[in-house]
Amino acid sequence: MIPFLALFxxxxxxxxxxxxxxxxxxxxxxxxxxxxxxILGFPAVQNDLNLFxxxxxxxxxxxxxxxxxxxxxxxxxxxAEEHRLGTLEPLLSAPITDLAVVLAKYFASxxxxxxxxxxxxxxxxxxTLHGAELDWSRVGGGFMGAVLVSFLxxxxxxxxxxxxxxxxxxAGGGAAINFLxxxxxxxxxxxxxxxxxxxxxxxxxxxxxxxxxxxxxxxYALAYFPLLTLLFLWLTWVRLVSRRWVP
Amino acid sequence: MIRASKLxxxxxxxxxxxxVSFEVQAGEILGFLGPNGAGKSTTLKILSGYxxxxxxxxxxxxxxxxxxxxxxRRCLGYLPEAFQAPxxxxxxxxxxxxxxxxxxxxKKVVKQVQDCQKLLGLESKGRQIISTLSKGFQQRLGLADxxxxxxxxxxxxxxxxxxxxxxxxxLKNLLLELAHKRNKAILFSSHVLPEVxxxxxxxHILHQGRTQVDGNIKTLSRQARDYSAVxxxxxxxxxxxxxxxLSAKGPGGIQSVEVQGNNLLIQLCPDGSIPDLWKWLATxxxxxxxxxxxxxxxxxxxxxxxxxxxxxx
Numbered sequence: 001m002i003p004f005l006a007l008f009x010x011x012x013x014x015x016x017x018x019x020x021x022x023x024x025x026x027x028x029x030x031x032x033x034x035x036x037x038x039i040l041g042f043p044a045v046q047n048d049l050n051l052f053x054x055x056x057x058x059x060x061x062x063x064x065x066x067x068x069x070x071x072x073x074x075x076x077x078x079x080a081e082e083h084r085l086g087t088l089e090p091l092l093s094a095p096i097t098d099l100a101v102v103l104a105k106y107f108a109s110x111x112x113x114x115x116x117x118x119x120x121x122x123x124x125x126x127x128t129l130h131g132a133e134l135d136w137s138r139v140g141g142g143f144m145g146a147v148l149v150s151f152l153x154x155x156x157x158x159x160x161x162x163x164x165x166x167x168x169x170x171a172g173g174g175a176a177i178n179f180l181x182x183x184x185x186x187x188x189x190x191x192x193x194x195x196x197x198x199x200x201x202x203x204x205x206x207x208x209x210x211x212x213x214x215x216x217x218x219x220y221a222l223a224y225f226p227l228l229t230l231l232f233l234w235l236t237w238v239r240l241v242s243r244r245w246v247p
Numbered sequence: 248m249i250r251a252s253k254l255x256x257x258x259x260x261x262x263x264x265x266x267v268s269f270e271v272q273a274g275e276i277l278g279f280l281g282p283n284g285a286g287k288s289t290t291l292k293i294l295s296g297y298x299x300x301x302x303x304x305x306x307x308x309x310x311x312x313x314x315x316x317x318x319x320r321r322c323l324g325y326l327p328e329a330f331q332a333p334x335x336x337x338x339x340x341x342x343x344x345x346x347x348x349x350x351x352x353x354k355k356v357v358k359q360v361q362d363c364q365k366l367l368g369l370e371s372k373g374r375q376i377i378s379t380l381s382k383g384f385q386q387r388l389g390l391a392d393x394x395x396x397x398x399x400x401x402x403x404x405x406x407x408x409x410x411x412x413x414x415x416x417x418l419k420n421l422l423l424e425l426a427h428k429r430n431k432a433i434l435f436s437s438h439v440l441p442e443v444x445x446x447x448x449x450x451h452i453l454h455q456g457r458t459q460v461d462g463n464i465k466t467l468s469r470q471a472r473d474y475s476a477v478x479x480x481x482x483x484x485x486x487x488x489x490x491x492x493l494s495a496k497g498p499g500g501i502q503s504v505e506v507q508g509n510n511l512l513i514q515l516c517p518d519g520s521i522p523d524l525w526k527w528l529a530t531x532x533x534x535x536x537x538x539x540x541x542x543x544x545x546x547x548x549x550x551x552x553x554x555x556x557x558x559x560x
Contacts, residue, residue: 006347010333017335086331090392093295093327094348095320244299 003096004104011078011108021112024073028066029119035061036123050135057142058209063149068182071150072174074113075157076167078105079236083165098240102158102233109154117147137215145212148225149204153178155232162239181228248272249294249400249432253303256289256456263289265456266303271432273399276422278447279436280549285453287436288328291404294434295325307400321350324396328404328436330389334378338369341377342391349396363391366421382409390418394425401425403435407442415439419446444545452552459552467548475521479511479528480537491531498527512541 015021039045039055056062082088091101124139157174164170181204188199200206207221249271256264264286271277281287292298294305296316305312308322332341342360351359364370367387372380380388386409393401406422407415419442425431426448437443443450444464452459460467481488489504489511491497500519505512515521521540528535 002350002353003348006344009347010336010344013340014333014335085334086327086329087333089292089295089297089327090325090330090332090345090389091348093297093320093323093325094345095317095350096348097317243297 003094004100007091007096007101007104008108011105012111014077015074015108015112018077020077021074024070025116025119028070028116031066032062032120033123036120040127049132050138052134053138053142054209054213056213057146058213059205062146063205063208064182067146067149068153068178069175070116071109071113071153072157072160072171072178075105075109075154075161075174076170077161078109078158079161080163080165080167080170084167092240092243099237102237102240106155106158106233106236109158110151113150113154114147117143117150135215138213141211141215141217142208142213144217145208145221148212148222149208152181152225152229152232155229155236156181159232159236159239162236248309249277249305249307249402249434251290251294251303251305254290254293254300254305255302256286256293256298257301262456264293264300267453267456267458268303269451269458269461271400271434273432274426274430275449276426276433276435276447278443278450279434279453280440280443280450280545281436281453281459282553284455285553286456287453288404290453291325291327291402291434291436294402295323295327296320321396322399324393324398324401326389326393326401326403326406329408330386330392332377332385332388332392334376336377337373338364338375338377338380338388339373341388342395345392346395351396359395359397363394366394367391368417383411383414386410387414390421399430400432401434403433405437406435407437407439415442422446440544440546440549450545450548452549454553460548464545464548467552475515475519476541477513477515477521477524478537478539478541479513479535480539481509481511481534482536483509484534485509485511488534492527496531498523500524 036056039052039060042055045052045055079088082091092098121143124134128134153174156177157170160173160177161170163173181202185199185202186205188195189203190196191199201220202224207218207224210216211218211221251270252268253266254264254268255262255266267286267290269277279287279290289298293300294307294312296312296319299313307319310319310322312319336344339360342363343356346356346359347353361370364373367390369384369387369391372384372388377385377388386406390403390406393403406418410418422433422435423446426433435443435447447464449461449463450467451461479488485506485508489506492501492504492511492513498520500516500523502514502516502519504514513524515524525538528538
């Protein structure tokens with residue numbers, strides 16, 4: 001446990017002192033502020049403020065553009081940079097398990113990504129301060145769904161980061177996986193037979209739009225995101241231990 | 248103790264290491280030598296637990312690296328070739344992180360880090376950001392890292408690399424102290440042969456993934472008999488003795504005799520015998536004041552054992 005906590009703390013520290021990460025935060029806050037004010041201007045939202053979480057978390061650009069793109073930019077440094085700098089060898093020859101390495105890096109990135117969401121939460125609080133009456137079960141549900149999706153995308157980004165020391169491959173690969181997870185089910189949801197059935201079950205925007213952002217907590221969705229996250233963490237672990245496999 | 252038994256490593260179709268075996272006992276320093284691509288770093292990566300061998304096994308302090316890798320790694324300090332540390336951290340932060348990573352108890356972290364910093368002359372660098380350290384200090388940081396948690400075995404890949412002559416001397420003294428006073432088993436690779444010669448108790452020469460020779464330098468010199476040379480200090484008659492040595496009545500087995508003023512430098516053939524030469528001189532010559540067997544330098548041995556392999560290919 002001590003080595004895990006040591007690595008977790010070091011990863012958190014490295015994220016907090018990285019100028020690149022602050023740049024990411026700035027762009028994230030700026031774009032979210034723009035989307036936020038843009039959606040507030042929708043006539044439907046002005047008529048019924050309860051629709052706001054659905055527009056923001058369910059069908060807006062936040063989900064379609066920012067959520068798949070930003071997590072891999074945060075995770076790209078976790079393994080790819082260690083590969084590139086040559087610091088992975090001292091880390092993996094220390095007395096720490098490969099699983100602890102994967103989990104420490106993953107949890108550090110998850111905790112740090114909450115800072116991204118805190119900024120968005122601040123926008124809702126600002127709205128409340130200006131007298132808006134929000135349905136906090138919908139807002140909370142929207143946040144919960146968005147956080148679960150971002151944790152899933154962080155795990156995919158972590159896996160891509162473990163492939164090599166190439167930053168473009170790490171960030172591009174992670175984003176590509178995330179966009180496929182978002183778009184493929186939407187593209188095939190009307191396909192006949194099992195393909196359509198499976199696609200509808202994997203439709204992430206639907207789970208956000210018609211579930212979390214409406215304050216509805218579907219046990220299927222609650223299980224879907226963590227299970228998929230575990231799959232990517234397992235793949236990352238496999239990538240890491242594969243160096244120990246005897247050829 | 249560090250033990251490697253018939254270690255082999257394949258990278259695809261390439262044999263990087265072929266059945267390499269050796270042991271390093273507690274209190275012993277083994278110098279690991281070989282030309283580039285000989286398999287030195289691969290061996291150290293395997294022994295550090297970073298890479299698995301394709302076959303064979305290895306253990307650190309009695310713990311098998313494959314069966315009980317964590318326990319083995321707890322007994323090991325490892326300095327990789329071209330050591331790098333996270334550039335954004337400060338020296339003290341990095342060492343505290345590494346100490347915790349190696350399982351040092353929270354109460355002992357600060358003391359251990361301070362001790363290692365003192366040992367490696369890094370006391371004044373604790374607050375310095377790693378990316379601003381010179382190469383020499385980065386290397387010292389890597390050594391400090393390897394010494395954290397006081398492991399009984401040390402693997403050092405090119406530890407003299409990047410150090411100035413003064414730092415090399417300090418490192419030599421440190422290695423000797425760690426092995427002979429603190430009873431650590433040390434395996435280090437190096438291209439700096441004079442350093443190896445002055446520090447290592449034994450050398451292990453690798454070439455093209457195979458062990459060429461393993462032993463202490465004196466033993467290796469005996470194995471390299473065709474390299475044996477004798478220096479004779481004479482009071483007079485160097486030319487006369489030279490002629491006698493090379494004549495039919497001479498001891499035989501002499502390749503060449505070089506006159507150096509009143510002295511002779513005798514190079515023996517592979518079948519030449521130093522005892523035979525000694526006997527002949529004792530009976531035939533009265534003018535010998537000094538008889539010195541010249542040992543080949545480690546550099547000569549290294550070239551001999553690696554060149555022999557090239558010839559047999």
